[in-house]
Amino acid sequence: MEISHQYVKQRKDFGRHPRFRDEGAEMLADIRPNEEHAKNFVVRKTISTSIQVGQQMSEHEVNTNPVVLVNRGVLHTEGGWPKEIDCTEIEQVIRYRKKVEKDEHYIRAVVALCAGAEEVVKENNAIDIYEQYWEGDDAKYSTEAAAAHTLTQLLDPSPSRRGAQYLCWHPDGSRKVAVAYSVLEFQAEGAPSDSYVWDLGNPAQPDSVLSPTSPLVCLNFNLRDNKVLGAGQYNGQFAVFDTRQGSNAVDATPIVKSHRDPVYDFAWLQSKTGTEAMTASSDGRVLWWDTRRLGEPREELPLAERGVPSGALFGAVSLDYSPAAGPTKFLVGTEPGNVLLCNRKAKTPADRVGASYSGHHGPVYGLSRSPFYPKMFASCGDWTARVWNEDLRTPLITTAYHTAHLTAIRWSPTRPSVFFSAREDGVLDARDYYLNTQTAPALSTQVADCALTSLRVHEGGSLVAVGCRDGTTAVLQLSSSLVDLQPSEKAATLAMLERETAREKNLEKAQKEAKIRARKDAVAQEPAAAAAAGADAAADAAIGEGDNIQQLEKEFFESTM
Amino acid sequence: MVVMDDISFVEEAMKRLHSHKGVRATVVMNADGIPIRTNLDREEANQFAALASQLTGRARRAMKNLAAASVSEADDELQVIRVRSKKHEVVIMPDFDKGRDFCLIVVQDPSAHQPLFSERAAGT
Numbered sequence: 001m002e003i004s005h006q007y008v009k010q011r012k013d014f015g016r017h018p019r020f021r022d023e024g025a026e027m028l029a030d031i032r033p034n035e036e037h038a039k040n041f042v043v044r045k046t047i048s049t050s051i052q053v054g055q056q057m058s059e060h061e062v063n064t065n066p067v068v069l070v071n072r073g074v075l076h077t078e079g080g081w082p083k084e085i086d087c088t089e090i091e092q093v094i095r096y097r098k099k100v101e102k103d104e105h106y107i108r109a110v111v112a113l114c115a116g117a118e119e120v121v122k123e124n125n126a127i128d129i130y131e132q133y134w135e136g137d138d139a140k141y142s143t144e145a146a147a148a149h150t151l152t153q154l155l156d157p158s159p160s161r162r163g164a165q166y167l168c169w170h171p172d173g174s175r176k177v178a179v180a181y182s183v184l185e186f187q188a189e190g191a192p193s194d195s196y197v198w199d200l201g202n203p204a205q206p207d208s209v210l211s212p213t214s215p216l217v218c219l220n221f222n223l224r225d226n227k228v229l230g231a232g233q234y235n236g237q238f239a240v241f242d243t244r245q246g247s248n249a250v251d252a253t254p255i256v257k258s259h260r261d262p263v264y265d266f267a268w269l270q271s272k273t274g275t276e277a278m279t280a281s282s283d284g285r286v287l288w289w290d291t292r293r294l295g296e297p298r299e300e301l302p303l304a305e306r307g308v309p310s311g312a313l314f315g316a317v318s319l320d321y322s323p324a325a326g327p328t329k330f331l332v333g334t335e336p337g338n339v340l341l342c343n344r345k346a347k348t349p350a351d352r353v354g355a356s357y358s359g360h361h362g363p364v365y366g367l368s369r370s371p372f373y374p375k376m377f378a379s380c381g382d383w384t385a386r387v388w389n390e391d392l393r394t395p396l397i398t399t400a401y402h403t404a405h406l407t408a409i410r411w412s413p414t415r416p417s418v419f420f421s422a423r424e425d426g427v428l429d430a431r432d433y434y435l436n437t438q439t440a441p442a443l444s445t446q447v448a449d450c451a452l453t454s455l456r457v458h459e460g461g462s463l464v465a466v467g468c469r470d471g472t473t474a475v476l477q478l479s480s481s482l483v484d485l486q487p488s489e490k491a492a493t494l495a496m497l498e499r500e501t502a503r504e505k506n507l508e509k510a511q512k513e514a515k516i517r518a519r520k521d522a523v524a525q526e527p528a529a530a531a532a533a534g535a536d537a538a539a540d541a542a543i544g545e546g547d548n549i550q551q552l553e554k555e556f557f558e559s560t561m
Numbered sequence: 562m563v564v565m566d567d568i569s570f571v572e573e574a575m576k577r578l579h580s581h582k583g584v585r586a587t588v589v590m591n592a593d594g595i596p597i598r599t600n601l602d603r604e605e606a607n608q609f610a611a612l613a614s615q616l617t618g619r620a621r622r623a624m625k626n627l628a629a630a631s632v633s634e635a636d637d638e639l640q641v642i643r644v645r646s647k648k649h650e651v652v653i654m655p656d657f658d659k660g661r662d663f664c665l666i667v668v669q670d671p672s673a674h675q676p677l678f679s680e681r682a683a684g685t
Contacts, residue, residue, distance in 0.1 A: 080594055100591060113656055114578050116640075117665055124583070
């Protein structure tokens with residue numbers, strides 16, 4: 001066993017204390033500068049480093065690939081027959097049934113079930129539990145703020161970026177939308193020409209494909225046979241597709257007789273057969289076709305303004321045909337910025353192009369007649385949207401100038417005072433002249449980062465499809481305040497529009513009177529000037545006026561002192 | 562209790578059921594979805610039987626799952642499904658008790674019933 005003892009004492013407590021004293025300098029070492037080392041000297045480079053005090057954060061967004069879901073089901077219509085019985089043999093079936101009916105279980109069960117069912121039936125006969133009491137008088141104004149959220153986005157499956165130029169909802173109210181894809185820039189070629197019909201239930205894949213010979217610029221479902229689509233092509237042809245007969249066009253107009261520019265808009269006409277259509281193009285013509293005989297146009301209308309004999313044609317970029325306003329009347333929006341009211345069956349051929357409404361500073365890209373008041377229509381071009389009355393040459397309502405161009409406009413089919421417009425900066429505006437102020441849109445929602453090109457409202461009023469320049473089509477669901485008809489809205493909106501009409505009429509009249517008076521004054525002044533006798537009097541009057549002003553100024557300064 | 566083992570009881574019960582207002586059709590089917598007794602034609606009866614058996618199967622499972630959550634209702638059972646449409650009411654009476662796996666479907670037109678309560682009140 002090791003015995004250890006630790007003895008601890010601090011150094012200062014033992015040994016001799018140091019003694020310090022002054023002494024002369026003593027050389028310990030002499031290190032001379034080394035020239036070679038000096039050559040190796042390198043000036044340190046400035047290095048910039050960054051220091052971040054706050055915690056670094058970053059945000060990532062991932063758009064996952066859409067999952068393709070397929071529903072499959074099996075329906076056994078024939079019940080589970082025992083294997084020794086062939087259910088197609090009537091005799092065996094009858095024998096089997098007889099056997100079951102003799103079963104004691106069966107009798108008991110059925111009698112018990114009948115008693116139960118009888119009770120239910122009696123209940124139904126005694127009182128209607130689904131009866132609606134106090135029907136019809138729940139007049140309520142919507143207080144909900146206008147809103148819209150994106151339901152789904154339909155992506156152009158082709159890799160090249162084409163614009164979703166034109167949209168059309170399926171006419172029977174189902175959630176299908178046809179989209180025309182094309183690039184409208186000059187000499188932009190090489191893009192695929194397929195367009196698609198989408199079903200909102202399956203946004204991952206198009207419902208059907210349309211393969212035209214040239215990209216589609218506009219397309220519409222036939223009003224009578226909704227399996228048939230008409231489409232205007234970039235090369236000026238009008239083609240007819242039948243979704244039952246594959247993706248290629250069933251028939252198309254011959255190139256020689258077609259438009260020479262892209263068919264910017266077209267409409268099916270209200271007719272007994274439902275086969276007539278009219279197309280409008282920037283070559284300045286409107287052509288009528290019958291799909292039963294597409295060899296040549298039924299009729300042709302050059303878009304020249306009335307009374308201008310020069311023969312200069314207006315290129316059409318939009319078209320509105322609503323049977324409510326008259327089955328032969330239609331509106332054409334033109335490139336110079338005026339809207340032409342045309343009538344196919346005018347008294348004389350020269351009268352077919354009627355009134356011209358000018359005001360827009362650029363092409364009228366959107367035209368929409370109000371579904372409630374056939375005389376009113378809305379147009380959009382340059383930076384504004386305007387509402388017009390057919391009888392007046394000046395707009396009733398002009399919106400404030402936006403910073404971006406407007407590309408499309410549509411009225412709400414359910415509310416008479418609401419219309420939607422699409423802008424080139426990706427914003428969709430909804431204007432509500434009844435529940436909201438007239439100066440600002442009720443709703444402005446950023447739908448996409450790129451320009452919006454087209455817009456269509458579903459006939460139910462709650463869905464809006466918006467096409468973008470990058471080929472996506474966004475479908476938005478509107479809040480009920482933008483959809484449900486408000487009590488007494490129709491009458492109030494009509495009163496508002498009529499008031500504006502009266503105002504514009506009065507202004508027009510006043511302007512005309514002022515013009516006449518000015519002309520009269522000019523006529524009256526001429527002899528007066530010739531007489532020259534009144535010159536002195538006029539000078540006197542001028543002096544008198546000067547005195548007057550001086551006196552007034554004096555009075556003013558006195559009153560302010 | 563009278564022992565009910567004669568087919569005449571069934572006939573009688575059915576007759577009584579049909580005597581009520583608005584009763585349009587009845588189908589009796591077994592657990593395998595085979596229509597045993599009906600006043601519909603073959604196609605229609607098959608259609609009813611196939612769809613109703615699927616519906617009852619699903620509804621029953623749903624009920625069972627709901628009931629399983631609470632202890633007190635563990636032995637709950639589906640009794641009746643009433644499907645009301647604009648024009649008809651389809652009453653589906655499955656019978657899962659005691660293994661008597663038959664099912665009765667009654668199609669009733671509720672608009673043929675007695676005047677509405679409000680109408681009656683107005684009339685008197």
